[in-house]
Amino acid sequence: MAGPRRFESALLRVKNLEESVKFYTKVMGLSEVMRDRNGIVYLACGLDEHPDMAIVEGGTGMDCFTMRVDTEKELEAYRAKLAERNVATDAGEDKEPNQKKWIRFKLPSSYVIEIAVIAERDYPRSQEPFIRSRPAHAPIDADHINYLAPDAKAELDFLNKVLGYAITDVKMTEKQDPNQWVWTGVRAGEYHHDIGLQPTWGDRESKLHHIAWTFTNMEHMTAMIDRVSQEGIMLELGPGRQPIGNISAYFWEPGGNRFELSTDMPMIPSGARTRYFWKREVFSWGGEFPKSFIKGS
Template sequence: MFHVFRLGYVEFNTRDIEALKRYYTEVMGFSLVEEDADGRVYLSSSTDHHNIVLVPSTLSGFARFGLQYQSDFSAKDVVKQLAEIDIKAELKTDTKPGVPEVIGFSDPDGYEVQLFSEMGTAASGFKHVGIIPNKIGHLSLRVESAKRSVQFYEKLGFINTDWIEEFFGFTTCNTDHHVLNFCASPRKGLHHLAFELRNYSHLAHCMDYLGKHQIPILWGPSRHGAGHNIATYHYDPDENMIELFTDGDKYVKELDSFEPRPWHRDNPQKPKVWKTEDCISQWGTSFEKALV
């Protein structure tokens, strides 16, 4: 069988590719790795060939995402394994630079998922100017049924780590509290894309940096309940919601619990169902901008 172990990249369609390219290079501090003949822009947070892809389009918004997997079997065998769990997938080669093979399929809400085992490297490393996150932390999608989405991704090896009532489900494929989460919503699309920062001082620096670029903070900083990350949110130029966070919980699969932290109210802190009022802010902070 195959093992999905991280969120590798996220793609956005955009009507204004130059504005979004400036945001990722000048504000987020990503490196521009490549622009292909069709105008697609490939951006790297550190050493991957790409972690963000921008696609020229007549529409703007979330397009698709890539999950990296490990397997002792060939990609063709993985396609067969997916078929055994009722996921119809297609193997494509050389569809994008840096990724020789992609296994593509759609989830129950029609979101395009791409599995890949190998990605080329970029020599850029971390830049010195910009927000410069550690990595893409997690992707949050609006779905028809959070329960259905969680159950689907469990077939890919994801583990359900927390719930906010019945409308928001968190899942992970590694030690991060969540890698994918799902918000039940009447409309389809991105809820938010989150980038992991190094610590709280880095987060404070980033908010100053956003201020210098006249990008207002929508919500935060505050500490969430589920995941316990200290988070803040803003919009990119296409009004995709972007989260910057630090201090997220670390999940220990063997114990089905999270590494202890001084701010945990449960001991041990295990996956559970949170009430909305207990989860949004552990600091009792309220904001005019809602996150749903």
């Protein structure tokens, strides 16, 4: 069975719903596409028809994230595989805009993952965006999520063996023991990673580390960084090139979650072996991690 396809969206908690909607739409250039009766607001980058983020008021962090499969047959295959392992699933239809059937279940980290069949064209098309008024600096798409899990080994095992994600890169500790790692990225297809995973540091709670957004190139990313800085928001880290290949910059958005802006993510051929590496510097270009960077939301 093929793994699920790319990361689609995440449901985040934000401190103040209307302030966040204002920031995401007026500053980041996302578009509000729907509000539901549970107070959830769905936002989209607008090149394709599916929302890239949903938000709800109350706290910070992530409630749930969505991965996509192409067919109902694939969805059923997941449901059967999860039932074999006694993993309880919820199932339904049409919960979000442009979504068909979905199943939801808990990961070992206790985060809820949703696997969904999306009712839309297959890929973003710049020449005929779903939302024509989207500004040029808006991200192309939701890129990936990165979270912290207390038992990161069990989480990785589940993502790999049950859900079929390939393990792309493992960043080890300075001891360079493959069983002791500080970060790993897993991929559904050829995109370097759809999920980044880290062990929690001295905390038994799973936490969101960041949500990432895709940009066409450095110039596109610079336009967003300029726009965000005009609102008085400073970058926490970057921009710089990661040892895994992409260029990224991070900041804390007003809702209380960390966002990454990302471009130039490498494509990894299927079947490529997992790469184990260690590097002291945060970026291949140098620099150190700020202390705040181990914190999640």
